[in-house]
Amino acid sequence: KAGVTQTPRYLIKTRGQQVTLSCSPISGHRSVSWYQQTPGQGLQFLFEYFSETQRNKGNFPGRFSGRQFSNSRSEMNVSTLELGDSALYLCASSGGGRQETQYFGPGTRLLVL
Amino acid sequence: AQTVTQSQPEMSVQEAETVTLSCTYDTSESDYYLFWYKQPPSRQMILVIRQEAYKQQNATENRFSVNFQKAAKSFSLKISDSQLGDAAMYFCSITGTASKLTFGTGTRLQVTL
Numbered sequence: 001k002a003g004v005t006q007t008p009r010y011l012i013k014t015r016g017q018q019v020t021l022s023c024s025p026i027s028g029h030r031s032v033s034w035y036q037q038t039p040g041q042g043l044q045f046l047f048e049y050f051s052e053t054q055r056n057k058g059n060f061p062g063r064f065s066g067r068q069f070s071n072s073r074s075e076m077n078v079s080t081l082e083l084g085d086s087a088l089y090l091c092a093s094s095g096g097g098r099q100e101t102q103y104f105g106p107g108t109r110l111l112v113l
Numbered sequence: 114a115q116t117v118t119q120s121q122p123e124m125s126v127q128e129a130e131t132v133t134l135s136c137t138y139d140t141s142e143s144d145y146y147l148f149w150y151k152q153p154p155s156r157q158m159i160l161v162i163r164q165e166a167y168k169q170q171n172a173t174e175n176r177f178s179v180n181f182q183k184a185a186k187s188f189s190l191k192i193s194d195s196q197l198g199d200a201a202m203y204f205c206s207i208t209g210t211a212s213k214l215t216f217g218t219g220t221r222l223q224v225t226l
Binding site: 031033035042043045048050055056058088090092094098099100101102103104105106107109 | 144145146148150155156157158159160163204206208209210211212213214215216217218219
């Protein structure tokens with residue numbers, strides 16, 4: 001099976017802009033989770049989508065949002081970008097059952113200037 | 114809330130030797146799963162091993178094994194016959210009833226000749 005894919009892999013934006021990141025899960029997986037990784041804060045959970053519904057949410061401001069499509073692909077959007085949003089954004093997919101193993105994509109590196 | 118603590122920021126091991134990475138956690142849930150993920154320079158998170166909390170038997174995956182001490186809330190990873198390809202950041206993580214992973218701060222493992 002193909003693994004989790006994320007696009008784009010690298011992105012450079014300026015403050016105030018918005019950005020959309022995409023994640024395609026492993027075929028058959030219905031849950032997609034998003035994580036932010038920064039040197040200062042480490043790995044932090046953003047949110048999880050299952051069957052097109054947000055099932056869990058982390059402690060991030062409303063500028064961070066996401067959605068999931070009927071084919072389980074997910075997008076994450078960050079509006080009004082700030083310098084502190086520069087990070088590696090990781091997407092992970094699982095079958096959808098609680099506590100199932102999550103498999104990660106290669107990540108999207110976002111640099112905000 | 115769940116927390117994960119990795120007290121060893123860096124570890125070094127010689128090729129073919131054995132190394133143990135430490136991890137302690139805290140959770141109020143009775144049903145949880147523990148994971149070790151590896152993040153090489155490519156930044157992709159790769160599952161190393163998984164342990165169900167209800168299982169007393171320690172998980173093993175080829176050269177990787179864990180020492181799961183539930184009462185002490187300890188979950189260490191032992192890598193036997195270390196190889197150059199094992200060099201990476203290793204993250205300990207936990208998930209409970211909500212499908213979100215909480216990660217430790219990571220241990221950077223160096224493998225020397």
